Amino acid sequence: MALTLSKKAMAVKASSTLAITAKAKEMKANGIDVVGFGAGEPDFNTPENVCGAAIEAITSGFTKYTPASGTMELKEAVCDKFREFNHLDYKPNQIVISNGGKHSLSNVFDAILNPGDEVIIPSPYWLSYPEMVKLSDGVPVYIVGPKAQGYKVTAKQVEEAITDKTKALILNSPSNPTGMIYSEEELRAIADVVVKNDIMVVADEMYEYLVYGEDKHVSIASFNEEIYKRTITCSGLSKSYAMTGWRIGYTGSSVEIAKLMSSIQSHATSNPNSIAQKAALEALKGPQKDMEIMRVEFNKRRIYMYERVSKMPYISALEPKGAFYLFVDVQDLMDKDYKGEKIANTERLADILLEDYSVAVVPCADFGFPRNFRLSYAISIEQIQKGLDRIEEFLKGL
Ligand SMILES: Cc1ncc(COP(=O)(O)O)c(C=O)c1O
Numbered sequence: 001m002a003l004t005l006s007k008k009a010m011a012v013k014a015s016s017t018l019a020i021t022a023k024a025k026e027m028k029a030n031g032i033d034v035v036g037f038g039a040g041e042p043d044f045n046t047p048e049n050v051c052g053a054a055i056e057a058i059t060s061g062f063t064k065y066t067p068a069s070g071t072m073e074l075k076e077a078v079c080d081k082f083r084e085f086n087h088l089d090y091k092p093n094q095i096v097i098s099n100g101g102k103h104s105l106s107n108v109f110d111a112i113l114n115p116g117d118e119v120i121i122p123s124p125y126w127l128s129y130p131e132m133v134k135l136s137d138g139v140p141v142y143i144v145g146p147k148a149q150g151y152k153v154t155a156k157q158v159e160e161a162i163t164d165k166t167k168a169l170i171l172n173s174p175s176n177p178t179g180m181i182y183s184e185e186e187l188r189a190i191a192d193v194v195v196k197n198d199i200m201v202v203a204d205e206m207y208e209y210l211v212y213g214e215d216k217h218v219s220i221a222s223f224n225e226e227i228y229k230r231t232i233t234c235s236g237l238s239k240s241y242a243m244t245g246w247r248i249g250y251t252g253s254s255v256e257i258a259k260l261m262s263s264i265q266s267h268a269t270s271n272p273n274s275i276a277q278k279a280a281l282e283a284l285k286g287p288q289k290d291m292e293i294m295r296v297e298f299n300k301r302r303i304y305m306y307e308r309v310s311k312m313p314y315i316s317a318l319e320p321k322g323a324f325y326l327f328v329d330v331q332d333l334m335d336k337d338y339k340g341e342k343i344a345n346t347e348r349l350a351d352i353l354l355e356d357y358s359v360a361v362v363p364c365a366d367f368g369f370p371r372n373f374r375l376s377y378a379i380s381i382e383q384i385q386k387g388l389d390r391i392e393e394f395l396k397g398l
Pocket residue numbers: 040099100101102103126172175176204206236237238244247248249
């Protein structure tokens with residue numbers, strides 16, 4: 001009995017993304033030339049001015065505890081960013097800086113959920129949402145955004161999924177894994193349903209700067225006072241500023257929720273790293289040119305990848321509008337013969353591609369779509385070219 005471990009912890013699913021990445025890394029270490037399409041992070045270095053601010057923080061002795069929910073100067077910078085970029089008016093006491101976007105989200109669920117509370121998760125979804133919700137004693141409720149709807153859900157679907165136990169809806173736009181973006185019109189309709197039914201929105205806007213083409217990123221909380229009150233806007237520095245390792249995420253919410261998150265964080269981790277906070281301040285306040293250079297480069301890769309995949313047999317994708325992923329429909333490959341074996345599922349397909357063609361893709365069963373895999377274009381164009389050549393060779397051989 002004494003040795004019985006937490007049922008909740010034991011029920012957490014290990015991340016399949018990490019499993020395939022680990023296997024690909026091992027093959028690389030053994031000298032195999034693997035193309036890894038699994039990357040969930042930019043291949044660029046953190047901008048030099050940001051690194052400089054961190055070095056300055058170290059040499060000037062900014063290496064002690066800060067307030068648990070982040071420094072005032074960084075909260076003020078986040079407020080400025082929210083005002084200018086998202087048209088959202090938050091005061092510093094509504095901001096919590098955490099150890100990465102994931103930490104922000106898990107604080108949110110800890111702060112808002114009671115056991116049995118339902119959280120509506122549009123599928124396909126980022127694979128961490130269901131596990132985070134369950135760890136905070138919530139119950140994930142899925143609604144499906146089919147391909148014909150651009151992998152997005154409608155306000156009507158949200159409304160139909162609401163019960164008297166519903167606490168919140170998660171909205172991730174631009175989306176990981178699909179790269180889709182909700183339009184202002186779609187968001188306004190969803191906001192109306194949220195307000196009418198008095199639930200909350202957890203708006204995960206982590207990829208908000210990585211938007212291409214005509215589409216625009218719109219923050220759902222910006223529409224009116226009623227939706228603003230019910231929304232926790234989550235973002236971070238990881239993806240847009242190539243700062244995945246620095247671990248800085250943040251939220252804008254009501255003062256009440258910010259206080260709860262801050263007190264949870266004060267016991268769990270204390271402040272986010274002081275040096276990374278200085279770096280984040282420079283990222284937000286300093287020149288933005290490196291971020292734009294990365295976005296332009298991602299856009300070139302996006303177009304190249306989408307156009308090539310669109311011409312391949314058996315597989316297809318919708319044009320991604322944001323983030324750095326292509327969500328590939330491989331339904332037509334299921335049950336195809338490969339070396340005398342029927343390809344049973346996308347996990348097996350990913351294994352075949354890795355073992356026989358040295359290409360790592362992310363099968364998306366854990367993202368709610370077992371007939372898709374995800375390709376990241378956060379790798380160089382040469383790597384993308386080489387990897388797509390291999391996938392094409394596999395497909396043409398079928
Ligand atoms: C949709 C989404 N939200 C949040 C995060 C968390 O980012 P971070 O690395 O800052 O924890 C990720 C990272 O993959 C993500 O894809």
